Amino acid sequence: MATPATLDIDVPRTLSEPAPKLLGLRDTLGLWGNLGISLLLPVAAAYVILPGRPFGQTFWAIVVGAVIGAVLLGLGAAAGAREGAPAMVLLRGLLGRHASYLPTILNIVQCIGWATFEIVIIAEAASRVLDAPRWPFILGAGVLATLMALRPLGAVRVLARYAVWAALASVVYLFWEVLSNPLPAFTEAGASSFWTAADIVIALPVSWFPLAADYTRHVRGGxxxxxxxxxxxxxxxxxxxxxxxxxxAAYGASGFDVIGALLALQWGFVALLVLIFVEVDEAFANVYSTAVSAQNLSARLDRRLLALAVGAVATVLAFTFDIAAYEPFLFLIGAVFVPLVGVFVVAYFLVPRGTWDTSDTAPARPLLLLPWAAGFVAYQLTLPTYFAGTGAGWTAWWSARQADLGIDPANGWSASLVSLAVAALVTALVCLPTIVRARRGEVAVPAPRAADAAREADPAGEARS
Known part of the structure; x- marks a missing residue:
């Protein structure tokens, strides 16, 4: 249980200071439950629906995709807790310190983009529910998300203890209302196959992988x-x-307007207002993780100043930027991180744990860039990232490579699973010599850190936490 003294402790200002281990299972469950309660998911459900088929097939595609994505996300979260390092610092053990700057820069770009996207969604939904202008909600969401990023552990505790219950009550009410009506068959186009539907669901949890350890480094045990x-x-x-x-199915059969469908429910606007307020945690998480990612480039940067700067940029972009034009680029960056997940999971959990070096002197491991690149190519050959207008050349080039290799554009495969499988297989081949030498005792494993030694001396401590 938290004491008054521990409630005042929050994330250190810089990476040079040790990260406090203050969060347990309840806090972690509440945080990630809240982060999963997002209006982005029901909006994305329009692309998961399998038209002309029983609803059960769509539901199972959702379940399969969620389980695969959540397990991958959980593995990254566990590594963050075990190493006590944020996500981009954790990648030093995979690629080396300087090579980790590449995913760090990409993650900064995508986090700013998603923070902007979340602020826009909050403002759009709130303006429709309350029939008011968007700009006050853009400003309010940006300011609140930034303030939460200044005291992230305090925000996590509030989300875990209070916000999750309000959101849960709203979800239960919305389900009750939706299920009380007959459900007509889906007639409009959504996913083309079971696995393309599951692929969209997989992408949502995996998109949080580059952020997960930023929070779970404060959890007491893997x-x-x-x-x-x-x-x-x-x-x-x-x-x-x-x-x-x-x-x-119940209210939006004539179009993919999920917000409008939920507003059609009796008292649906009240439940939506609760969910809109809870949605701010998504923007907060992206603002905070942008700041923490930037600290991998310079450990002495103050995360509070970084959070203020990031929050201001995201808010201004929400006022001025056409986020719809930026969305395909965000998905392209997502396709970059999907194979990186496969590389990380295989390398971290197969290579001896003590050899994972996240220090400032972490040596470069350029060979592990190869499976990352191979996984990205496999993703694009399975399902090229779509761009319209001036970016259409990217899509056309990969579509031409599909034709060269005889790959059917309507193959129905999961691009995420293909990418993960290719990246994982190539990673295993690259790491095989290290694994063999470790089993022969030829690889020196550094002495455990103080935190690891304490857990080994008190193995029940992790279970108690």
Missing amino acids: RPAFVGTAVGYGAATIAFFTLGALAL
């Missing part, structure tokens, strides 16, 4: 980090994708 993250986000993913699909 087990509660894995369980809390995987169960919290996985359950919310299933619930919200299913809610979106059911709402479209």
Whole structure:
């Protein structure tokens, strides 16, 4: 249980200071449950629906995708708790310190983009529910998300203890209302196959992988980090994708307007207002993780000043930027991180744990750039990232490579799973010599850190936490 003294402790200002281990299973479950409660998921449900088929097939695609994505996310969260390092610093052990700057810069770009996207969604939904201008909600969401990023552990505790229950009550009410109406068959186009539907669901949890360790480095042990993250986000993913699909079936058969479908419910606007308020945690998480990612480039940067700067940039972009034009680029960056997940999971959990070096002197491992690149190519050959207008050349080039290799553009495969499989297989081949030498005792394993030694001396401590 938290004491008054520990409630005042928050994330250190710089990476030069040790990260406090203050979060347990309850906090982790509440945080990731809240992060999974997002209006983005029911909106994305429009692309998961399998038209002309029983709803059960759509539901199982949601469940399969959520389980796969949540397990991968949980593995990254567990690694963050075990190493006590944020996500981009954790990648030093994979690629080396300087090579980790590449995913760090990409993550900064995508986090700013997603923070802007979340602020826009909050403002759009709030303006429709309250029939008011958007600009006050853009300003309010940006300011609140930034303030939460200044005291992130305090925000996590509030989300875990209070916000999650308000959101849960709203979700239960929305499900009750949706299921009380007959559900007509889906007639409009959504996913082209079971696996393309599952692929969209997989992408949502995996998109949080480059951020997960930023929070779970404060969790007391790998087990509660894995369980809390995987169960919290996985359950919310299933619930919200299913809610979106059911709402479209019941009220939105003539179009993919999920917000309009939920507003058609009796008292639906009240439940939506609660969910809109809870949505701010998504913007907060992206603002905070942008700041922490930037600290991997310079450990002495003050995360509070960085958060203020990032929050201001995201808010201004929400006022002025056409986020719809930026969305395909965000998905392209997502396709970059999907194979990186496969590389990380295989390398971290197969290579001896003590050899994972996240220090400032972490040596370069350029060979592991190869499976990352191979996974990205496999993703694009399975399902090229779509661009319109001036970016259409990217899509056309990869479509031509599909034709060269005889790959059917309507193959129905999961681009995420193909990418993960290719990246994981190539990583295993690259790491095989190290694994063999370790089993022969030829690889020196550094002495455990103080935190690891304490856990080994008191193995029950992790279970208690």
